[in-house]
Amino acid sequence: MSEIFLKxxxxxxxxxxxxxxxxxxxxxxxxxxxxxxxxxxxxxKALEADFPNMSVATVYNNLRVFRNAGLVKELxxxxxxxxxxxxxxxxxxIICDVCGKIVDFHHPGLEEVEHLASHVxxxxxxxxxxxxxxxxxxCAANVKKAK
Amino acid sequence: MSEIFLKxxxxxxxxxxxxxxxxxxxxxxxxxxxxxxxxxxxxxKALEADFPNMSVATVYNNLRVFRNAGLVKELxxxxxxxxxxxxxxxxxxIICDVCGKIVDFHHPGLEEVEHLASHVxxxxxxxxxxxxxxxxxxCAANVKKAK
DNA sequence: TACTTCTTTATAATCATTATAATTAGTTTA
DNA sequence: TAAACTAATTATAATGATTATAAAGAAGTA
Numbered sequence: 001m002s003e004i005f006l007k008x009x010x011x012x013x014x015x016x017x018x019x020x021x022x023x024x025x026x027x028x029x030x031x032x033x034x035x036x037x038x039x040x041x042x043x044x045k046a047l048e049a050d051f052p053n054m055s056v057a058t059v060y061n062n063l064r065v066f067r068n069a070g071l072v073k074e075l076x077x078x079x080x081x082x083x084x085x086x087x088x089x090x091x092x093x094i095i096c097d098v099c100g101k102i103v104d105f106h107h108p109g110l111e112e113v114e115h116l117a118s119h120v121x122x123x124x125x126x127x128x129x130x131x132x133x134x135x136x137x138x139c140a141a142n143v144k145k146a147k
Numbered sequence: 148m149s150e151i152f153l154k155x156x157x158x159x160x161x162x163x164x165x166x167x168x169x170x171x172x173x174x175x176x177x178x179x180x181x182x183x184x185x186x187x188x189x190x191x192k193a194l195e196a197d198f199p200n201m202s203v204a205t206v207y208n209n210l211r212v213f214r215n216a217g218l219v220k221e222l223x224x225x226x227x228x229x230x231x232x233x234x235x236x237x238x239x240x241i242i243c244d245v246c247g248k249i250v251d252f253h254h255p256g257l258e259e260v261e262h263l264a265s266h267v268x269x270x271x272x273x274x275x276x277x278x279x280x281x282x283x284x285x286c287a288a289n290v291k292k293a294k
Numbered sequence: 295t296a297c298t299t300c301t302t303t304a305t306a307a308t309c310a311t312t313a314t315a316a317t318t319a320g321t322t323t324a
Numbered sequence: 325t326a327a328a329c330t331a332a333t334t335a336t337a338a339t340g341a342t343t344a345t346a347a348a349g350a351a352g353t354a
Contacts, residue, residue: 076225
């Protein structure tokens with residue numbers, strides 16, 4: 001499954017004239033296999049063993065390349081580090097307020113909201129961002145124990 | 148209208164034991180009257196004339212105080228500066244990809260999405276964040292002209 | 295193989311935000 | 325009202341994520 005994603009991604013990149021370097025291959029592979037929506041630094045640390053000389057700038061540069069190619073989405077959170085998500089099919093995120101864990105869930109797109117927003121404001125709508133916040137089952141259990 | 152918001156906000160603060168200083172009064176007043184969802188630095192600059200000795204830290208400190216009191220919402224955008232929004236009734240934001248302008252629009256809350264997310268993931272849901280992105284009428288007009 | 299261009303690396307710079315310590319000002323209570 | 329207590333402000337330094345820069349290295353091409 002993830003091998004297919006990786007192959008498709010490499011094809012997409014090549015077609016848009018982006019060279020496939022070992023670093024790019026490794027970053028993509030890690031992003032696809034990872035379930036943790038990693039930060040740039042987490043990617044950097046994860047690949048340290050295989051690429052002891054890789055620079056953090058390389059990670060950032062390539063995440064931007066992937067984002068521009070539409071392969072990767074950047075999830076931003078103010079001053080804290082951005083997290084990066086390999087784009088598969090459309091999904092949303094639910095984020096634990098306690099431990100910060102990000103879990104995917106599926107929901108039909110909110111075209112209706114986009115239409116209303118467009119109608120009311122006169123904007124030409126491109127996209128939207130939706131995140132749900134709450135407490136994950138594990139953290140909820142811990143809170144109960146602590147009582 | 149905005150005077151009522153301000154008075155209510157001051158009462159809320161006092162009730163939770165927060166001292167009302169001239170700086171806090173001015174920051175709140177500016178936030179309420181402003182339509183631009185300002186950054187901390189924009190607030191700082193806007194009040195420079197009245198408070199030449201005010202520190203940026205004061206702006207940040209108080210925005211946090213207001214956020215903790217539920218009076219203000221912080222809108223975060225990765226490495227770029229956060230923007231701050233005085234909380235009135237529930238509304239969402241639509242943001243222009245070209246010029247960055249943020250416009251409010253109203254839409255019934257998305258309880259149904261929250262329920263689905265909660266059901267699928269087992270999270271206890273607290274809140275959600277929704278933003279729509281697009282091109283504002285002014286920028287759309289400019290693009291046409293440029294052609 | 296030689297050339298051109300893109301990529302990586304190492305490092306320094308930037309910028310938003312937070313921490314610290316000293317000073318100042320609200321608030322409380324006698 | 326004045327003293328005392330505590331919180332808030334200021335000025336400044338520190339932090340941490342991200343980006344810019346310049347030199348060195350590697351990929352693609354003639």
